[in-house]
Amino acid sequence: MNKNIPVMVLFVLSVIWSSSLFLAPLFVEKETVRLSDNGKANSVDYSETWNTMPLYPRIIYYIGDFNCHQISSRSYFINGNQMPVCSRDVGIFIGMSLGFLTVFFTDTSSGVCKAITSIFPKRVRDRILKRIKPRILAAITTSVFLLPMIIDGFLQLTTSYESTNPVRTVTGFFFGWIVALFFGSFVAASIQEIHKFQANVYKY
Numbered sequence: 001m002n003k004n005i006p007v008m009v010l011f012v013l014s015v016i017w018s019s020s021l022f023l024a025p026l027f028v029e030k031e032t033v034r035l036s037d038n039g040k041a042n043s044v045d046y047s048e049t050w051n052t053m054p055l056y057p058r059i060i061y062y063i064g065d066f067n068c069h070q071i072s073s074r075s076y077f078i079n080g081n082q083m084p085v086c087s088r089d090v091g092i093f094i095g096m097s098l099g100f101l102t103v104f105f106t107d108t109s110s111g112v113c114k115a116i117t118s119i120f121p122k123r124v125r126d127r128i129l130k131r132i133k134p135r136i137l138a139a140i141t142t143s144v145f146l147l148p149m150i151i152d153g154f155l156q157l158t159t160s161y162e163s164t165n166p167v168r169t170v171t172g173f174f175f176g177w178i179v180a181l182f183f184g185s186f187v188a189a190s191i192q193e194i195h196k197f198q199a200n201v202y203k204y
Helices: 004-027 055-067 087-103 112-117 122-129 134-158 165-203
Strands: none
Touching: 004 055, 004 087, 004 165, 087 134, 087 165, 112 134, 112 165, 122 134, 134 165
16 A cells, blocks of 8 residues: 555545535524534534534534534634634644645655654754754654643633634644644554565565
8 A cells, every 4th residue: 555545545534624614604504603602522512503404514513513612702703603613623623634735745764753854954954963863853843833732722721811713723733733744654654664564574
């Protein structure tokens, strides 16, 4: 199996889902979806509302409901309708789509660390790697993209700080991008290792 096929599947599925978040509000009557601020993640809170919708938006909103708290004040609106997930999740899913796409432009031949460090221009990467190991650079890079959302969410949860939707989207985007890049690189690198193993077996 070509190492790019599974990553391509992940990319296509991610793009379909991300696009559906924007399309679903257009498939229901204008200004009919405005939820409360009492929703919870990992549960379906508004099934009565979704059951009145056509099949396509019903599926998207059901998945969004289970995945996200769908708090109205933390969500964007399209066509006067609240999107299926909150502003942070919108950023996460868009970031994941671009993260899987980024995998195609990275070097996965030596695993996830090399893939992540290969996002840097070669001159910059070579200078940095003279001072630190690839694993450390990959860990620092991953942390830089993960921490903004973690910090923003933690402060919002534990203090009186209230984030804004643009900040939630941007921090979510960084988080989704690096998670998809990490996972997509892992998948591609694993397939390459399987190919190498099979090639060595066939020699004998």
